[in-house]
Amino acid sequence: MKLLKVDSVEETKRKMDHYFEGISLDVEWIDIAQALGRIAAENLYAQREVPEFPRSTVDGYAVMAKDTYGASESLPTFLQLEGNVEMGEAAAQKIVPGKGVYVPTGGMLPNGADAMVMIEYVESLDGDTIAVYKAVAPGEGIMQQGEDIQKGEPVVAKGKKLKPQDIGMLAAAGIFSIKVFKKPRVFVISTGDELVHPKEETKLGQVRDINTYTLSAMALACNAEVVGQVIVRDDFQLLQNTVKHAIEKSDVVVVSGGSSVGKKDVTAKVIDSLGEPGVFIHGVAVKPGKPTIIGRVGDTAVFGLPGHPVSAMIIYKVFVEYILRRLQQLEEAQEVVIYGICDANIHSSPGKETYQMVQLEERDHQWIVKPIYGKSGAISLMTKAHGYIKIRENQEGIHKGEGVEVILL
Ligand SMILES: Nc1nc2c(c(=O)[nH]1)N[C@H]1C(S)=C(S)[C@@H](COP(=O)(O)OP(=O)(O)OC[C@H]3O[C@@H](n4cnc5c(N)ncnc54)[C@H](O)[C@@H]3O)O[C@H]1N2
Ligand code: MOO
Numbered sequence: 001m002k003l004l005k006v007d008s009v010e011e012t013k014r015k016m017d018h019y020f021e022g023i024s025l026d027v028e029w030i031d032i033a034q035a036l037g038r039i040a041a042e043n044l045y046a047q048r049e050v051p052e053f054p055r056s057t058v059d060g061y062a063v064m065a066k067d068t069y070g071a072s073e074s075l076p077t078f079l080q081l082e083g084n085v086e087m088g089e090a091a092a093q094k095i096v097p098g099k100g101v102y103v104p105t106g107g108m109l110p111n112g113a114d115a116m117v118m119i120e121y122v123e124s125l126d127g128d129t130i131a132v133y134k135a136v137a138p139g140e141g142i143m144q145q146g147e148d149i150q151k152g153e154p155v156v157a158k159g160k161k162l163k164p165q166d167i168g169m170l171a172a173a174g175i176f177s178i179k180v181f182k183k184p185r186v187f188v189i190s191t192g193d194e195l196v197h198p199k200e201e202t203k204l205g206q207v208r209d210i211n212t213y214t215l216s217a218m219a220l221a222c223n224a225e226v227v228g229q230v231i232v233r234d235d236f237q238l239l240q241n242t243v244k245h246a247i248e249k250s251d252v253v254v255v256s257g258g259s260s261v262g263k264k265d266v267t268a269k270v271i272d273s274l275g276e277p278g279v280f281i282h283g284v285a286v287k288p289g290k291p292t293i294i295g296r297v298g299d300t301a302v303f304g305l306p307g308h309p310v311s312a313m314i315i316y317k318v319f320v321e322y323i324l325r326r327l328q329q330l331e332e333a334q335e336v337v338i339y340g341i342c343d344a345n346i347h348s349s350p351g352k353e354t355y356q357m358v359q360l361e362e363r364d365h366q367w368i369v370k371p372i373y374g375k376s377g378a379i380s381l382m383t384k385a386h387g388y389i390k391i392r393e394n395q396e397g398i399h400k401g402e403g404v405e406v407i408l409l
Contacts, residue, residue, distance in 0.1 A: 009284060016322060026182045040159065052145065056108075058119075065137055070135065081124070091110035148172070181327075187252070192207065212230070287352045310375075321334060335407045342401065
């Protein structure tokens with residue numbers, strides 16, 4: 001019987017790993033200025049060291065630390081001033097015992113100097129002599145050559161999603177053009193005889209399409225490119241033509257609706273009709289979202305998500321994002337998790353991994369996690385939720401007062 005035997009979440013992920021073994025996105029070269037959110041397709045190593053010369057981290061005087069030993073507010077050390085270092089210019093001076101040179105923050109440290117005394121602890125006496133009122137240790141107030149980045153050091157690993165700081169790091173390390181994975185192309189289809197475009201007037205019984213909007217937005221949030229967004233009737237031929245076209249244009253096709261086993265639920269048959277290996281999952285032990293379909297046609301992943309807007313979003317997060325991460329060989333988990341204390345007992349569905357929507361409230365420096373309830377057709381549930389908790393299939397719900405992990409939405 002269909003949908004009576006379903007796979008667990010772990011089994012489903014294992015099967016996805018198996019069916020998508022060796023499939024990944026093509027790569028392209030881009031300028032680092034365009035690389036935010038893109039995923040590095042190779043390990044990158046620094047082409048230069050940073051800083052390229054020892055620099056002062058304060059406004060003050062470059063000295064030999066040992067000249068300042070014993071100096072204090074009541075007993076200063078007197079040094080001969082050897083002029084200034086200018087910003088952006090090489091330091092021409094050489095520090096020998098008994099000498100000091102003025103260096104601004106970021107300026108080059110003259111040869112021989114091994115510490116900086118901040119200007120606050122120095123008095124300029126006659127233009128040639130300075131009184132130093134504080135002892136400094138070697139290395140104080142200095143950033144050594146190569147201290148930030150060593151030449152040849154790994155700066156970005158393959159599979160890293162690039163953040164603003166990574167782009168700054170690449171610029172500093174002398175890398176301006178990088179190989180990244182192409183953005184995954186996602187095609188979103190809503191199927192249902194009842195569905196109409198949300199701008200249209202409806203007749204009784206018709207339903208305005210929500211899923212192409214939420215699912216496309218979720219794809220964009222994962223840095224994917226949305227290459228199609230359409231509504232199709234529950235008609236085998238029509239859906240087959242649309243999914244066939246979508247497969248040709250994309251890496252991931254997401255069909256919502258028609259995933260169950262009703263007479264008009266044709267998504268699984270359509271996927272199977274379009275090529276090998278076809279559907280390898282129909283039914284997952286999750287709540288919501290049990291009738292989930294996952295297949296592969298050629299190198300394209302094809303998903304049949306439950307039509308209910310909440311279920312479609314949850315299944316997208318759990319399985320479509322999993323495949324998007326896999327295709328891009330993304331290293332880090334994308335989920336942002338926080339810890340809190342559950343404010344009420346939560347029931348689970350034995351044998352199913354349950355995703356419970358929650359709201360968060362900060363109380364006494366702690367996050368209080370409150371379950372919120374609604375039908376899986378109610379999109380408002382998702383807008384009210386700050387996140388969700390996962391209750392494992394063998395876990396008997398959660399007790400009030402228990403600590404839980406919340407995955408933020
Ligand atoms: N005999 C069984 N029936 C059902 C089972 C089951 O295990 N055995 N599972 C139920 C569950 S759970 C779900 S979820 C649904 C999923 O069914 P479908 O994927 O076939 O979804 P539809 O019937 O097409 O739609 C469900 C519901 O959602 C509305 N919908 C669909 N698409 C959209 C859209 N793009 N925007 C807004 N709303 C949409 C649709 O009008 C329906 O009300 O199956 C159960 N049945
Ligand atoms: O599992 Mo269905 O997704 O609850 O409505």
